[in-house]
Amino acid sequence: MENNKPLGGRVLTGPFAFFLTLLLISVYFAFQRFAYGLGAVTNMNDGYPWGIWIALDVVVGTALACGGYTMALLTYAFNRGEYHPMVRPALLTSLFGYSLAGISVIIDIGRYWQAYNIILPWHSNLHSVMFEVALCIGAYVLVLWIEFAPTILEKFKADQLLKKLNRILLVFIALGILLPTMHQSSLGTMMLMAGYKLSPLWRTAFLPLLFLLTALMIGFAVVIYESLFSSVTYRLPQETPILSKLATVTFWCLLLFMVIRIEDVNLRGYLPLAFDGSFVSNMFLLENSFLLTGLFLLMYPGNRKSPKLLFLAASCLLIGGGLYRFNTYITGFDPGNGWQYFPSVGELCITFGIVAVEILGYMWCIKRLPILAAHPPQATTL
Amino acid sequence: MKIKRRDFLKLSVGGSLLMATVGPTQALAITEKKALPPEAVGILYDSTLCIGCQACMSACKRANKMPIETDEASKPWDTPLDLSGKTLNIIKRYKDGNESTKDQEKDGYAFIKRQCMHCLDPSCVSACPVSALRKDARNGIVSYNKDACIGCRYCQIACPFNIPKFQWDSTTPEIIKCQLCQHLLKEGKYAACCSSCPTGASLYGPMEDLIAEAKRRLKLEPGSHADFPLNRIGAEGSGRTTSHQVGHYVQHIYGENEVGGTQNVMLAGVSFTKLGLPELPDEAFVRLADGIQYAIYKGMAYPLALLGALIYMIRKGDGTSDNTDKS
Numbered sequence: 001m002e003n004n005k006p007l008g009g010r011v012l013t014g015p016f017a018f019f020l021t022l023l024l025i026s027v028y029f030a031f032q033r034f035a036y037g038l039g040a041v042t043n044m045n046d047g048y049p050w051g052i053w054i055a056l057d058v059v060v061g062t063a064l065a066c067g068g069y070t071m072a073l074l075t076y077a078f079n080r081g082e083y084h085p086m087v088r089p090a091l092l093t094s095l096f097g098y099s100l101a102g103i104s105v106i107i108d109i110g111r112y113w114q115a116y117n118i119i120l121p122w123h124s125n126l127h128s129v130m131f132e133v134a135l136c137i138g139a140y141v142l143v144l145w146i147e148f149a150p151t152i153l154e155k156f157k158a159d160q161l162l163k164k165l166n167r168i169l170l171v172f173i174a175l176g177i178l179l180p181t182m183h184q185s186s187l188g189t190m191m192l193m194a195g196y197k198l199s200p201l202w203r204t205a206f207l208p209l210l211f212l213l214t215a216l217m218i219g220f221a222v223v224i225y226e227s228l229f230s231s232v233t234y235r236l237p238q239e240t241p242i243l244s245k246l247a248t249v250t251f252w253c254l255l256l257f258m259v260i261r262i263e264d265v266n267l268r269g270y271l272p273l274a275f276d277g278s279f280v281s282n283m284f285l286l287e288n289s290f291l292l293t294g295l296f297l298l299m300y301p302g303n304r305k306s307p308k309l310l311f312l313a314a315s316c317l318l319i320g321g322g323l324y325r326f327n328t329y330i331t332g333f334d335p336g337n338g339w340q341y342f343p344s345v346g347e348l349c350i351t352f353g354i355v356a357v358e359i360l361g362y363m364w365c366i367k368r369l370p371i372l373a374a375h376p377p378q379a380t381t382l
Numbered sequence: 383m384k385i386k387r388r389d390f391l392k393l394s395v396g397g398s399l400l401m402a403t404v405g406p407t408q409a410l411a412i413t414e415k416k417a418l419p420p421e422a423v424g425i426l427y428d429s430t431l432c433i434g435c436q437a438c439m440s441a442c443k444r445a446n447k448m449p450i451e452t453d454e455a456s457k458p459w460d461t462p463l464d465l466s467g468k469t470l471n472i473i474k475r476y477k478d479g480n481e482s483t484k485d486q487e488k489d490g491y492a493f494i495k496r497q498c499m500h501c502l503d504p505s506c507v508s509a510c511p512v513s514a515l516r517k518d519a520r521n522g523i524v525s526y527n528k529d530a531c532i533g534c535r536y537c538q539i540a541c542p543f544n545i546p547k548f549q550w551d552s553t554t555p556e557i558i559k560c561q562l563c564q565h566l567l568k569e570g571k572y573a574a575c576c577s578s579c580p581t582g583a584s585l586y587g588p589m590e591d592l593i594a595e596a597k598r599r600l601k602l603e604p605g606s607h608a609d610f611p612l613n614r615i616g617a618e619g620s621g622r623t624t625s626h627q628v629g630h631y632v633q634h635i636y637g638e639n640e641v642g643g644t645q646n647v648m649l650a651g652v653s654f655t656k657l658g659l660p661e662l663p664d665e666a667f668v669r670l671a672d673g674i675q676y677a678i679y680k681g682m683a684y685p686l687a688l689l690g691a692l693i694y695m696i697r698k699g700d701g702t703s704d705n706t707d708k709s
Contacts, residue, residue, distance in 0.1 A: 049539060050539060079698070117512040123514075128510055170697060191539075193668060197539075333539075
């Protein structure tokens with residue numbers, strides 16, 4: 001029915017074992033966290049109440065998981081059928097990215113056993129950005145699983161169920177576009193509350209728009225990146241013609257972002273601050289150097305046809321876009337009073353573990369489930 | 383259905399602009415200052431009257447059953463360095479040079495009391511996704527409910543005064559902050575820090591009376607002697623006063639207008655920034671975020687309209703994208 005097939009091949013490879021080890025280490029630290037409290041494992045403190053679990057696993061992580069969102073947007077809402085082969089792999093990484101962001105949140109919040117209070121109407125606070133983000137992300141994780149369900153149903157040949165699901169899938173696809181639009185912009189609104197604690201290089205009323213645009217461009221870039229990475233690693237035919245089209249969309253998205261981003265800082269009169277040589281300012285410059293490099297690479301239509309340059313541009317966007325989000329949550333945030341934060345070994349290990357699960361899951365799924373576009377059988381090494 | 387690039391851009395850019403920037407313009411419409419609750423109570427802290435005896439700190443710990451914070455060297459005394467998961471009220475000290483003169487910026491020292499400000503427009507209350515932090519509609523006390531809290535710590539990010547603290551060492555952590563001894567009100571008592579203050583530096587009472595008292599003090603002749611009320615003022619006031627020499631006040635009531643006003647106002651003889659208090663605009667930061675959220679999500683009209691449009695577009699395109707699959 002669909003043109004997607006499992007890749008096949010051995011699952012337990014060297015890299016698989018490596019990531020499994022990372023996962024086991026993170027389980028140890030997660031156990032410590034639940035047995036002795038957050039202070040026993042993390043370096044988070046009353047000045048920096050949010051560390052890398054929120055900034056990397058959730059804020060950057062869900063942006064990297066926006067492939068499913070952007071591909072659904074192009075394929076279904078704008079009816080660009082040519083992107084259809086990209087939908088399933090993108091959806092898979094979104095599914096992992098978002099589900100694991102959810103798990104990170106449960107590890108991070110102090111009173112996780114009361115997390116369900118979010119959905120109890122008498123507790124909900126409609127004014128809270130956090131309420132909207134939490135509810136939206138929670139709902140989107142469910143929607144992603146439903147969107148992905150056909151893949152699993154195909155595998156187990158549950159044709160009746162598949163037919164029924166296909167009839168209502170439309171609504172979930174629409175929700176799968178609406179929900180990320182809502183919470184990805186709200187992730188930006190969230191840090192407006194920090195007020196003076198967030199450096200003016202990042203704090204602006206445009207935060208919601210800028211976060212939405214980074215979600216889109218990171219979402220596009222991650223699809224390009226993964227497609228090129230998979231085709232090299234698993235020796236699949238390259239999908240360059242589609243990718244260069246995608247790169248064009250990415251370019252316009254990035255251009256819009258850069259114009260708003262730089263002009264906003266400039267018009268508010270804070271551009272000189274970027275050159276004062278401080279660590280925070282240098283991070284601003286670093287973030288924007290990556291994005292401008294990406295913009296420069298994608299500017300020439302000829303570059304968009306070269307897999308190498310595409311890969312480089314996508315990497316720049318992922319790093320630059322990720323840095324923008326990370327800086328908004330950690331680097332640009334200064335509560336004053338001498339508070340400092342650098343993640344502890346335990347915190348880092350849990351984040352590595354989260355990434356490891358994503359990679360392990362992806363490796364297993366593309367070998368056993370009909371994810372990737374059909375291809376002639378080839379031996380795989382990874 | 384073919385969509386030209388221009389239409390695509392128009393739709394995506396227009397849509398997201400609508401979602402994200404309608405906010406700031408409409409936000410301005412709902413930014414008026416919040417009024418004092420009808421029976422607002424609070425604290426007036428006068429740094430020039432404070433002698434740093436820390437009686438308020440031990441009274442606070444007793445009233446709120448908080449553990450002492452100490453290290454081996456200073457046992458058995460309670461010696462917190464800042465507000466923490468164990469300390470919800472603290473007297474801190476500013477010092478400069480040879481620290482010879484009280485309430486003097488150069489070569490002087492001064493005390494400052496830090497605790498929850500009980501803002502009129504509290505960021506923490508807006509931030510909290512589960513309404514664990516609430517502002518009482520009558521007396522304006524910002525209280526915390528641990529049975530609602532999920533421990534997300536967004537209140538800590540949002541508070542412009544860095545007041546809410548988290549119990550990092552606990553497996554069942556709570557947010558710790560001053561709740562103006564609201565549990566004592568039922569017993570006819572009031573904030574322990576004020577009832578224990580021997581000099582009148584911490585004064586409890588109705589907000590209007592406290593602001594009037596603060597304004598009276600700012601008009602007094604520095605160096606002259608005047609009477610200062612002790613412990614509590616207003617209808618249920620203690621009626622006790624004490625005579626002090628009037629300090630050289632900075633002509634500013636901190637908290638009267640900061641972030642939309644607070645129910646913990648302060649007077650001091652050295653600038654408030656030296657005392658570690660942030661310089662803040664008169665409008666709460668929460669207004670902007672709140673306004674954007676409100677503009678986008680009011681009645682869920684925009685999201686529902688977008689959902690409708692998406693379903694329409696997907697349905698319309700369904701046939702074509704299926705064909706591309708099968709070919």
